[in-house]
Amino acid sequence: MQQWVMHLYGRVGYHKTLVAIANKHARQLWALLAKGETYDLDAWQKYAIGEQS
Numbered sequence: 001m002q003q004w005v006m007h008l009y010g011r012v013g014y015h016k017t018l019v020a021i022a023n024k025h026a027r028q029l030w031a032l033l034a035k036g037e038t039y040d041l042d043a044w045q046k047y048a049i050g051e052q053s
Contacts, residue, residue, distance in 0.1 A: 005017060
């Protein structure tokens with residue numbers, strides 16, 4: 001996500017990047033709530049980059 005943020009910041013500037021991050025977080029939270037799931041802090045460790053399930 002850090003690369004995405006830095007690329008976006010370079011293209012659209014500080015304020016639009018903040019709004020985009022807030023939007024991304026809101027969509028993630030909505031998905032968790034809509035599915036009735038709990039947040040898994042270590043979920044990223046379950047998936048290696050480039051590995052297909």
